[in-house]
Amino acid sequence: MRDVAVIGVGIIPFGRRDEDSLLDMLAYSSLKALDDAGLGEKGVDALYVANMGAGILQHQTAIASALADRLSLLPCSADTVENGPASGASAIKNGVLAIASGYYDTVLVAGGEKMREVVGWKATDFVATLTHPQVEYPYGITLPGMAGMLARLYMEKYGLTEEQLIAVSLKNQRMGSLNPYSHVEMMITKEGIHDHRDAIVNNPMAADPLHLYDMCPVSDGAAAVMLCALEKASQFTSNVPVVVAGFGQATDTHTLQERDDPTELKAVTLAAQQAFARAGLTPQDVDVAELHDAFTILEIVESERVGFFKTGEGGKAAERGETALGGKIPINMSGGLKARGHPVGATGVAQVVDIVFQLRHALPEGRQVKNAKVGFTLNFGGFGNNIVSFVLRRAE
């Protein structure tokens, strides 16, 4: 198996992009990644495109074939990868395997989603199509509903508090306000969303006990990474290569009701363990992480399950500032899904893009984790039933 490096990254501002089609967004981010990697007019061996819902939302399928043509990458191989909200990381994983095996040398991975073409509740319904079609979806369950139940269970079992959830929300909105690619650039305060009596209108209950500001926005956006065999990276670019030191992927039951303990999120633990084992590193070696905070509760639970904190300690750590810049393990310095946004197909790719920025030491003060050498990402599919994680390392 060969080492694989990320040699180019591209991302466009997430948010509401009325003027761009899904293909436009994928093309913009891909061109940035190709340019960043110094590929110039050279082609790529393969293209993987992560997308969850163009077939439903845009009535368009075979996105990878269309993008290969749009980018003049013909006759490269091209595949669309759909793995729910973990599509992005799944697509990168496939690219990594293709290069590690020796079959391809250069692979472009792009992820994108255009979700703002429909109203909010239709977007929520679209994402809910990943739930079980017989025993969950018909009863009206949505992802916010599942996250609400997880948060309530966590409160009862581990004493999680609203203040701890708010700590995540405030941190990620603050970081998002510093990220030029972020969907939500607005600062909020604890007074405005919790303490003051007017907060009941500013931050209404969405899925008990989660409020509006516990949720990620519905976003349009795209991101791309250029992968290459590490041994060939210097042929293309002088960028510091970021090595994919390890990945992990694990699945769990489709329905929540079949899990012995729904708070356990076994697949998160397994995917992280695999990634760390492959990398020969531990959670304590990680300098910066991007976790899948579609809901504030997820960042807290994931931070425990991947090994950054003991079970039941993630919320307290967030409240103490241990996950903020300068803390024990800075999490979601991009603003996370909560503020950068969550165009589902793009998210897993965007997480890797942000970690690459960190490991290149390319971010401005206020977002850059000093001297970061090892990064970690976790892309959460389904409601914890398909998880993909990466350990990334700065090549010295």
Place this chain on the structure above:
Amino acid sequence: MTVDMELEAVLRAPELEMPPYPPKVITLANSKKMVVRPIKREDVPTLLKVVRPTLDIPRDYYDIVGARLYAELLGWYRYRVRNEYCLIGQVDGFVVGMVNGRMWDQNIGISLHTLAIDRGLHVGAHLFASKMEYHIEHLGQQEVWITAESPIGFRRWMIEYGLIKQEGVQHELGGATSYKLTRDLYFETKPRLVAGVRPVPQELLDQAMQSILIASEAEVTEKICGVKGR
């Protein structure tokens, strides 16, 4: 403009007595204090300057809301619309949004338009709630008739308040479906939708009353569409 007051007396609509809306202050999600207060007729020309840029913004139907609001405010200023009022939201003196409406008669209020200049902070929702508060609690009306011209308005008013659909009734803004808020429905929804504190601290009120500050046309467009048009 020369005005023939004899003829003007015929053209001007007679007005009902309307007690003024008592100002209040709302704390927004970013902790900024938004003073909600009524404007006077003579403030209208200033306010029109902040509405005018929206006429060119099709996003989220700002153009139609802006065009109609512009005409309604001008109509009030020129004494061609009776029993109209306008409430504005001000942060640090700057207008961040406005709502208007009028009394149809003593019992029925008409909700006209809601325009948020600063977005993402529930400014429109807060101002709409203030408008409902004015009709029900201060004008003492039995119901308010409401229609929506944008999907955001529909979600905020019809769904969040659970407004009552009025079959066979036309709102004066046109033939779109008409809904109403009754006194019972207002008091039922008030705890979760109506915010604000009275009295407004004197310093804040003085700042708001001193002058109505407005953003430039470019700034208004940027506030509505976002820096990157998103």
